[in-house]
Amino acid sequence: VSAGYVTGAIFVLAISSYYLLKHKHIAFARRSFAIAASFGLAATLSVIVLGDESGYELGDVQKVKLAAVEAEYETHPAPAAFTxxxxxxxxxEKMDFAIQIPWAMGIxxxxxxxxxxxxxKDLKEIHRVRILSGxxxxxxxxxxxxxxxxxAELEMFExxxxxxxxxxxxEPFTDDITQPTPEALEKAVDYSIPPVAPLFYSFRLMVVAGFLMLAxxxxxxxxxxxxxxxxxxxxxxxxxxxxxxxxxxxEAGWFVAEYGRQPWSIAEVxxxxxxxxxxxxxxVVTTLVAYTLFYATMFVIGFYLMKKYAKKGPVPPEDDNKLDDAIGLGTQGANA
Structure with missing residues (x-):
């Protein structure tokens, strides 16, 4: 929800800034700019707080995703640094050219x-034991x-x-999961960890975009x-x-959430x-093509309408200029 608020605030701020740059609808643009700035600041801070809580939850219940997002190959002494x-x-299985903030990840x-x-590495060893147990x-x-x-067998099963x-x-590596070869076991252990690089970079793209909006x-x-x-x-x-x-x-955050839970549809089940x-x-192909065409059409129509009405503005130009002159915010005042 907070991310949706930020998206709306950025949209209003951008359109208002466009009007101010073009010296159009200045009175309206000033007001909407100020509202978007204050509301967007509060919403962005809310997203950061919620993101911090999400990071804490990851450390508690989604240790694999956290390790992959941070490319933490080794279990470092506490408190861990943030890369x-x-x-x-x-x-x-190491991080090259790492720039880190001491203690930050641990906190x-x-x-x-x-x-x-x-x-x-330690998570893989835990997974190895659990695969053999399974x-x-x-x-x-x-x-x-x-x-x-x-x-006795019932007790072992429980x-x-x-x-x-x-x-x-x-299953992807052997025909009989009750008799795995050492090679199949190693592949399954590697398979239990999502690919690191896409998650590492996507998370940082999300964070950079977020702090740019905050600034x-x-x-x-x-x-x-x-x-x-x-x-x-x-x-x-x-x-x-x-x-x-x-x-x-x-989109980067969605990618981290979905790609980071691989290889599971239901975690550990x-x-x-x-x-x-x-x-x-x-x-599957027919459904995918149909959805793609439908949403692409909706995107084109939505983009066209937003562009059209953003350029048109909120009120006829002559009425807006009268309002600008009445409160002393006309083009000359804006250029002062």
Whole structure:
């Protein structure tokens, strides 16, 4: 919801700035600029607070996604540093050219200075154990289903049944998940971690876009309170060019949320490769093409209408100019 508020505020700020740059609808643009600046600043701060809470939740319940987003290959001593930028090296499982802020990740993810943020290597070892546990549960499951399980086997199944989903990670790499080869096990362990680089860069793209919008709203709010909206033309131009930022941030955030849960459709229960439907390829292609054409058409129509009415403005130009002159905010006043 807060991200939607930010998107709306940026849109209003950009259109208002466009009017001010073109010396059109100045009275209206001044008011809408000031409202968008104050509302957008509050909404952006709300998004940052909620994002911080999301980071804490990741550290608690989605450790794999957090490790991948931060490219944390090693479990470093607490408190962990936050990597501003670097180049993830999956082959050697390390971060190249890392620029870090000490302690920041530990505070964000654990709210403490003494709790570790688990790295990818340690998570893989945990997954290895759970895959093998799931294999044992899968073996016992067959006996449970046909009613031949002994009390000891039932007890073993109850002990390992929570790891059945991990055994399913072996399916792409072996024909019999109850008899995995060492090679299949290694591939399943690697498969249990989402690709690091796309998540690492997408998250930082989202954060950069978010803080650019925060800086824009702070500047816009400052000049609004000083009644100097029309003076810094760089700010007006920046507001216009910032129009795509909320969409970029939202798409990057969506990518992190969805791609970061791979390989699971239901975490630790149902892998994506097992969750496929029974639809034919032609059905899927037809549906995908239909949705793509529909939403592309809606986008073109929406873009055309927004552009048309943004240029037209809120009221006829002659009425707006009269209002500008009445309150002393005409073109000459704006240029003063």
């Amino acid at each position: 501003l930028f670097g180049i993830p090296n999956d082959e050697e 964000i993810a654990t709210r403490s200075l003494d709790e570790e943020v688990m790295g990818i 294999v044992q549960a899968q073996k016992q499951l067959e006996k449970v289903k046909d009613g031949t399980a002994t009390p 002990r390992n049944k929570d790891d059945l989903g991990y055994a399913l990670l072996l 824009l709203f702070i500047a816009a709010f400052y000049y609004s309170t000083k009644h100097r909206i029309t003076q810094p033309r760089w700010l007006l131009k920046a507001a216009v060019w910032s129009l795509p930022l909320p969409w970029i941030a939202c 149902l892998p994506v490769h097992t969750a496929v439907s029974n639809l034919s390829v032609s059905d």
